[in-house]
Amino acid sequence: MKFKTFAAFVGPSLVMMLLFIAFPLVSVFMQSFYVTQPIFEQVEVESCTPGFPNPICVTEIKSQPVLGADGKITTETRFSGLESYRNVLELGRVKAAISNGSWTQLMNVDFWKALRFTLSFTLLTLPLVLIVGLSIALAVNNAVRSLRGPVIFISLLPFIITPVIGGLSIRWLFIGDGILTAAMEWMSGANISMFAQAWTIELMMMFYRVWHVAPFAFVIFYAGLQTVNQDTLESAIIDGASRWERLRFVIVPHLMPLIVFIALIHLMDSYRVFDEIVAFSSQSHVISLQWLTYDFLTPDDAGNRAISRASATAMLTMVGIVLLLIYPLKRTWRDHKGSH
Amino acid sequence: MNLRTLILAGALSVSGTVSYANCAYKNDTPVSMLAAGFEAWKAVANAMAECGNFTAELDQEFRKKQPAAFAATPSLYQIGGVSNGTITPLLNEGTIRPLDDLVEKYGQHLSPNQLIRIDGKIMAIAMMVNTQNLQYRRDVLEDLDIPVPQTWEEVLAAAAKIREAGVVDYPLGATMKSGWNLALEFINLFYGYGGVFVDDNNMPTVNTDAGIKALETMKATTEFLDPEYLVSDSTYVQQQFQQGKIAMANLWASRAGASDDEAESQVVGLVNSTAAPRVLDGGAPATTIWWDGAVIARNITDEQAEAAFRLIVEGMDTGMVEANNDAAIWLIPGYVPNRLAQGAIETLQAQPPAVSYPSTSAMGLMHTATGNNVSRFLTGSADAETTLKAIESDYLISAKEAGLIPN
Numbered sequence: 064m065k066f067k068t069f070a071a072f073v074g075p076s077l078v079m080m081l082l083f084i085a086f087p088l089v090s091v092f093m094q095s096f097y098v099t100q101p102i103f104e105q106v107e108v109e110s111c112t113p114g115f116p117n118p119i120c121v122t123e124i125k126s127q128p129v130l131g132a133d134g135k136i137t138t139e140t141r142f143s144g145l146e147s148y149r150n151v152l153e154l155g156r157v158k159a160a161i162s163n164g165s166w167t168q169l170m171n172v173d174f175w176k177a178l179r180f181t182l183s184f185t186l187l188t189l190p191l192v193l194i195v196g197l198s199i200a201l202a203v204n205n206a207v208r209s210l211r212g213p214v215i216f217i218s219l220l221p222f223i224i225t226p227v228i229g230g231l232s233i234r235w236l237f238i239g240d241g242i243l244t245a246a247m248e249w250m251s252g253a254n255i256s257m258f259a260q261a262w263t264i265e266l267m268m269m270f271y272r273v274w275h276v277a278p279f280a281f282v283i284f285y286a287g288l289q290t291v292n293q294d295t296l297e298s299a300i301i302d303g304a305s306r307w308e309r310l311r312f313v314i315v316p317h318l319m320p321l322i323v324f325i326a327l328i329h330l331m332d333s334y335r336v337f338d339e340i341v342a343f344s345s346q347s348h349v350i351s352l353q354w355l356t357y358d359f360l361t362p363d364d365a366g367n368r369a370i371s372r373a374s375a376t377a378m379l380t381m382v383g384i385v386l387l388l389i390y391p392l393k394r395t396w397r398d399h400k401g402s403h
Numbered sequence: 404m405n406l407r408t409l410i411l412a413g414a415l416s417v418s419g420t421v422s423y424a425n426c427a428y429k430n431d432t433p434v435s436m437l438a439a440g441f442e443a444w445k446a447v448a449n450a451m452a453e454c455g456n457f458t459a460e461l462d463q464e465f466r467k468k469q470p471a472a473f474a475a476t477p478s479l480y481q482i483g484g485v486s487n488g489t490i491t492p493l494l495n496e497g498t499i500r501p502l503d504d505l506v507e508k509y510g511q512h513l514s515p516n517q518l519i520r521i522d523g524k525i526m527a528i529a530m531m532v533n534t535q536n537l538q539y540r541r542d543v544l545e546d547l548d549i550p551v552p553q554t555w556e557e558v559l560a561a562a563a564k565i566r567e568a569g570v571v572d573y574p575l576g577a578t579m580k581s582g583w584n585l586a587l588e589f590i591n592l593f594y595g596y597g598g599v600f601v602d603d604n605n606m607p608t609v610n611t612d613a614g615i616k617a618l619e620t621m622k623a624t625t626e627f628l629d630p631e632y633l634v635s636d637s638t639y640v641q642q643q644f645q646q647g648k649i650a651m652a653n654l655w656a657s658r659a660g661a662s663d664d665e666a667e668s669q670v671v672g673l674v675n676s677t678a679a680p681r682v683l684d685g686g687a688p689a690t691t692i693w694w695d696g697a698v699i700a701r702n703i704t705d706e707q708a709e710a711a712f713r714l715i716v717e718g719m720d721t722g723m724v725e726a727n728n729d730a731a732i733w734l735i736p737g738y739v740p741n742r743l744a745q746g747a748i749e750t751l752q753a754q755p756p757a758v759s760y761p762s763t764s765a766m767g768l769m770h771t772a773t774g775n776n777v778s779r780f781l782t783g784s785a786d787a788e789t790t791l792k793a794i795e796s797d798y799l800i801s802a803k804e805a806g807l808i809p810n
Binding site: 098100101102103105106108109110111112113114115116117118119120121123124125126127128130134135136139147150156167168170171173238239256257258259260261343344345346347348358361362363364365366367369371372 | 467470474487488489491492495496515516517519520521522523529580581603605629630631633634692694701748751752761762764766767770775778779781782784785789793796800801804805806
């Protein structure tokens with residue numbers, strides 16, 4: 064392809080990527096080193112609020128921002144270096160926890176609590192998604208031709224549902240005396256509260272994520288299965304390979320690039336776990352890194368937002384994803400080079 | 404974010420109707436309003452719409468939009484619905500205007516309780532108050548011969564008796580959903596024990612005896628709650644009442660009416676209310692007082708402001724209150740308290756008075772820090788003192804970042 068044609072094809076998406084990915088990233092990176100804050104002054108304010116029968120007036124000293132000549136709050140931006148990162152990582156508390164050898168103490172620091180969940184969520188769901196996806200693909204591949212259409216449609220449904228809606232439906236199945244909780248109580252005879260402790264909530268979140276993402280893995284694997292060399296399979300059968308051995312030595316090696324691809328996508332996606340936290344309102348028990356960023360960004364009633372710390376956690380989340388992806392990326396790169 | 408707001412986020416919109424039947428005049432200047440989406444605001448918005456040329460956006464996510472919308476020039480809305488919590492960013496940014504001259508011109512008949520004065524200037528016109536107060540199943544307490552509890556100690560004793568009798572699933576309900584709700588439960592009790600959150604220099608003063616006692620009282624109540632209390636918000640507790648699953652809860656006055664809703668409730672006429680329980684003898688009820696009301700944007704013309712103010716006066720008139728008497732604890736003349744409002748009124752009249760939720764930047768930060776930490780104590784992963792220290796250190800970090808405390 065001529066360079067000009069190549070540039071014409073790639074140019075627009077390159078511009079978009081610069082505009083909507085690179086620049087915001089650089090800006091977040093910069094923001095994580097700066098703090099912008101209003102200048103406050105202490106004033107004595109008398110305020111009156113309703114009371115029965117007469118209003119109650121109190122005089123108190125309040126801090127309020129200074130307004131500039133343009134009627135806007137006067138702010139100052141200062142370089143804060145790694146302060147926001149220090150505030151997020153809270154290394155002092157981490158050190159104290161480690162020297163006490165106390166895991167619970169470490170888990171009381173938001174960032175590490177979020178990291179613990181995010182990592183275990185990502186790494187535990189990964190094999191499950193691969194196994195479930197591959198099993199569905201094999202099952203569909205072996206199903207009678209007339210059944211394939213409906214089976215594919217049904218197994219794709221969870222993937223089509225909007226994530227938050229899917230999460231909420233699982234929540235309503237289990238919360239309080241939801242249908243499934245009631246069913247489990249009926250079967251076990253015990254009083255079960257799925258939302259009362261962290262591990263059951265985590266279990267539901269992982270169940271939901273696997274249920275939601277497995278269809279994606281299934282579609283890819285199913286496509287891959289169509290390209291398995293039938294001659295190799297036949298000769299394996301003649302050689303007396305069992306079903307398991309054929310899977311282990313013919314099909315899986317053939318699908319390896321796809322497995323790595325799905326692993327890559329899934330690592331990236333589930334490291335940013337967020338919907339589940341909101342849908343299950345699990346903040347008391349379980350939080351994720353992405354939720355932490357969101358929490359810093361959400362203004363409270365008084366309108367305060369922690370933009371700098373939000374930027375710092377966003378950067379740390381990105382660093383985490385990159386670290387996780389190094390191994391599968393290296394592998395793909397090796398395979399890519401090897402194929403030439 | 405909590406689920407309730409997520410579900411209600413679909414903005415409800417009330418558009419101006421053509422009939423001016425119940426309005427004393429015809430409004431010619433287009434006016435719009437952004438407010439929360441609960442019953443009382445719907446009633447007021449409908450009454451305003453009768454004057455014509457009025458649109459309302461009633462949205463539970465209003466608090467996230469309001470500061471930015473009012474900072475625009477011209478402001479995107481002329482009228483804003485606020486509470487004593489959400490007025491803070493508007494006051495801080497100076498995006499709402501003093502209403503003294505308009506009150507003098509059009510609002511002579513407003514009750515003094517409706518005029519929210521800040522630094523001597525009228526900044527908002529209040530329409531209702533809200534507070535958490537004790538709601539209880541009259542029949543359950545009578546059957547078990549339990550006097551109506553007035554302190555948290557009595558509430559706990561009553562809960563133990565109710566549990567022993569086994570008449571309901573859980574003796575108590577509580578709005579302890581992690582985050583904002585949970586923080587408010589702590590704030591209520593902390594104030595009840597006479598605590599103060601920050602000193603005059605915005606330094607935290609939570610790690611005190613009052614803080615420890617507030618946490619311990621919270622922990623003591625959890626024994627009688629549905630074990631899933633960390634996901635239960637006001638709507639959940641309201642439904643527990645309606646379905647007869649709980650016997651007592653310190654719940655918002657604005658939610659009391661739901662127990663008499665014949666379409667939803669199985670306990671119509673059986674729920675009564677009383678003042679929020681105290682924790683100290685002769686202390687204030689352990690709750691906070693909230694008001695809801697309207698403000699007018701600064702960045703609009705005086706003509707628009709005048710039209711907006713006339714609409715506020717018209718929307719919050721006696722006629723509206725008479726038609727929607729049970730929707731809120733109205734501050735507007737003409738309101739007749741019903742059985743279920745009794746508890747809120749007793750709370751408001753209590754001496755010494757309960758604290759009005761402070762509208763300060765520091766309180767916003769403190770609320771968040773509290774909401775993120777109290778659950779650790781309740782789930783047992785930290786002891787009381789560690790929790791209070793964590794609240795203070797979280798607050799210090801965010802207060803420094805916000806510029807409230809010098810670095």
